[in-house]
Amino acid sequence: MQFLYPSFLWALAALAIPIIIHLFYFRRFKKVAFSNVRFLREVKEETSMRSRLRNLLVLLMRCLALAALVFAFAQPFLPSDREVLKGRKAVSVYVDNSFSMEAKSSVASLRQIAADRARDIINAYGVEDRFQVVDNDFSGRNQRLVGQEEALQLVEAIVGSPASRRLSVVNARQRSALNTEQIDNRITYLVSDFQRNVVDLTAERLDTNVAVNLVPLRAVRERNVAIDSVWFEAPVPQLNQNNLLLVRVRNYGTEDLDNVRLTLNYGGQNKPEGTLKVRAGEYVVDSVYLNITTPGVGRATLAIKDFPVNFDDTYYVTFRTADKVRVLSIDDDGTPIRNLRAALGGLSVFAPTYVSGRNIDYGSVGEYDLVVLSEQPSIGSGLAEQLRQYVENGGNVLVFPPKVADVDSYNTFLSRVGAGSLQPFDEKQREVSRLNAEEFIFRDVFRNRAASLRLPVTQGNFPVGRSGRQEVLLTYRDGSAALAKYPLGEGNVYLSSSPLDGDVSNLALNAEVFIPMLYKMGISSGRRRPVAYTIGRDEVIQTNRRSASAELVYKLRGPGGEFIPEQRVVDNRVLIGLGGQVPEAGVYDLLLGDEAVDAFAFNYDRAESDLTYLDEAELERLADIPNVELLNAANQATLIGDIRERNEGTPLWRYFIWAALAFFLVEVLLLRFWRA
Structure with a gap:
């Protein structure tokens, strides 16, 4: 048997007090008139012996009771196999409040049981110990050590959270909080369902100076x-x-x-x-x-x-x-080919703008869905660089090199965007024999794919060299490309091997091919708008830039409330940083002032959907890591007793309290019923 506070044993010196009282206690005698004194000596001797025996027993009970109280205050215990922690302790309790904890046990949800076990763990320690309560939200108030009463209040405040954390990250957070105070005994508890997709504890990721206790909870049915x-x-x-x-x-x-x-x-x-x-x-x-x-x-x-x-x-x-495709038409003099103007201006689905290659407002290029380059003899380095940036940021460029094109300047631009190079112009009639109906540009355009389409015919073209990223949309009979697509960044470059001039190609006259081709090129940005974002994973979203005064800022408003996110303008886009401010799934409107200019959908992370847990054998293997222990959370009394035994050994002070009370009771009975 050992003692947590052996200094209390000095109080055994107080046993001298009842002994001294007993030795120096002189009882007063009374004179009693007695008629016959013949048997007086025998009666006196017998009474004195019984009285002395009773007093010795009372003295013994008092000494034993006092000694039992001293032993109780010295906190005796039977040492366990592990070293007992003496002194103050810093305890961190992680309560898994992710959505997977909504699963039911035989009595309640796992989240409720986790909160109950966290309270049991905290109550198993003393009021002088320090505590941290942490959940998946990682809020600032949980990054400090508090007293026992405040720790219990923090447990009460835990609610479900969409956040999901790997256990190695949680343990690192716990160690960081425990190091804020100079306490040698540092202990962590992980109360969780231990899903496979969050358990990544290894010996390399743990600190051997901090004890780790696993408290696994189990659902009745793993169904979802x-x-x-x-x-x-x-x-x-x-x-x-x-x-x-x-x-x-x-x-x-x-x-x-x-x-x-x-x-x-x-x-x-x-x-x-x-x-x-x-x-x-x-x-x-x-x-x-x-x-x-x-x-x-x-x-x-x-x-x-x-x-x-x-x-x-x-x-x-x-x-x-x-409702409209914004098209920027660039040519040599700002006057496009008549058939192109008729196609863009004759339909309400297009909103065209016509400029010459010398009068381009480069700052506004990003506002267009499609840039059509036709009848432009050469492409300067400035225009080439602007078009490259435009395509990388999600724009679409359709290139029709004229018959008199400067092939070298065109090839310089095409090499920048990763497209195939142009060979010298070949005046030879060619017919388009195949249309790629599997690609988005022509997919679902024609109701009857087997019907005979009037495909374009060209009187000459620039043979296009092959490129690894090339996707042919229109193919000549000899297998060469008449129209090809090249993805770059978030946009696309479309290259025609023949000019758009009606004397060379009848593509612009073929409305059933040309019109849907222009429309779908305009909406085919490689920057596919996500239909939804994931809370906690996608922390940056983007929208198109809107002109506004400096006083107006973007706001997000939805089921989780209204807040002002971080915002940054890059080219023609606005990047919006969420910073974990979206707390609830739903659709959030993007407001500029009081006007709703966009909307985004946010959903919870599906990582918590997989209710596959570690089995007993896997948990036992985790417990083989040095300084890691596995606790039984099924029974409250077992859990509390196990924690106290690990911290104090097998405590015996309760038994000494009961013994002291028993000795006092025997003393009372002796004084009450044993007459001298």
């Missing part, structure tokens, strides 16, 4: 179905068409499901989209048609029903459709 992701089949949704929206639904459980109902909310109306069958551990991709009739920003919501984990049952999406 989630909408994993949503995306449009086409690069951009189109106005007045049935746009195909693809939805991936994943079954994270171990049971096959055949009655997962999918619904779509669009335009304020809920529409059932059918019932899905999803096998255990697999996913299905379902298709939903979205008929967009209103230009601008649209929003839709897809949902399923699942219990008890339901944070991932809803997926919000936003999209933008333009």
Whole structure:
């Protein structure tokens, strides 16, 4: 047996007090008239012996009771296999409040049980110890050590959070807080369901000077179905068409499901989209048609029903459709070919601007969806660099080299954008024999692909060299490219091997090919607008720059409230930094002053959807890491007793308190019922 506070044993000297009292206690005698004294000596001897025995027993009880109290205050214990921690302790308790903790145990949700176990851990220590309570939010108030009472209040304040942290990151956060005060005994607790996708604890990532205790919780059933992701089949949704929206639904459980109902909310109306069958551990991709009739920003919501984990049952999406394609036509004198002007000016879907190559406002180029370069004899280095930056930032450039083009200047530009080079002009009639209907530019343009299309014919062209990123859209009979696409950055360069002049090519006269080609090139930016962003993962979003006075700033407003994000203007875009300010999933409007200029959808991270936990064997292997212990969280009394045994050994002070009370009781009984 050992003592936590052996200095209290000096109090055993107080045992002399009852002994001294006993030795110097002289009882007064009374004179009693007695008629017959013949048996007086015998009675006196017998009474004196019994009285002496009783007094000795009372003295013994008092000494034993006092000694038991001294031992109790000295905190005796039976040492365990590990060294007992003596003195003050700094304790950090991590409570996993991620969405996976919504799963149910046999009695309550895992999050509620985690809070109960955190309170048990804190109460198992003394009031002089210091505590940190940390959850996945990593808020500033949780980065300091507090007293026991305040730590219990912090546990009460924990609510569910969309954040998900790897355990190595959590442990590093704990160690940082424990180092804020000079306390030698540093202990951490991880109260979690220990999902596989967050457990990354290794000996190299832990500090051997800090004890790590694992407190695993278990759900009754590992079942969850989630909408994993949503995306449009086409690069951009189109106005007045049935746009195909693809939805991936994943079954994270171990049971096959055949009655997962999918619904779509669009335009304020809920529409059932059918019932899905999803096998255990697999996913299905379902298709939903979205008929967009209103230009601008649209929003839709897809949902399923699942219990008890339901944070991932809803997926919000936003999209933008333009009613007009803004086209900048650049040529030698600002007067484009008649057929090009007729195509751009004759249809309401285009908003054209015509400039000459010498009068270009480079600062406004980024405002256009498509730049058409035609009848431009050469491309200067300044224009070439501006077009390259424009394409990299998501623009689209369509190049028609004229018959008298300076091939060297064109090839210099084409090499900058990674396109194929032009060979000298070849005056030879060629016919386009194939149209690439699988590529976005011509996909879904013609109702009957087998029908005979009147494809362009050219009287001469610049043979185009092959490039690794080349995608041919129109092909001559000899297999060479008549029109090719080259992606660069977030945009695209489209290169025609023949001029647009009607004397050389009849492409501009072929409206059934030329008009949809121009329109879809204008909306085919490689910078695909995401239909949604992930809370906590996508911290920077972008929108097109809007002209505004210096006093106006962008604001985001949605289900989680209204806030002013960080904002930075780069070229023709505004980069908006979220900084973890989006707390709740939903659609947030981007406001410039009081005007809503854009909208973005935010969804919770699906990392918490996978309810796959470490099994017992894997947890035991984690416990093999030095200074890592595995605790049993199933029983409250067992957990508290285990913690106290690890910190104090097997405490015996309670037994000495009960012994002291028993000795006092025996003393009272002796004095009450044993008459001398």
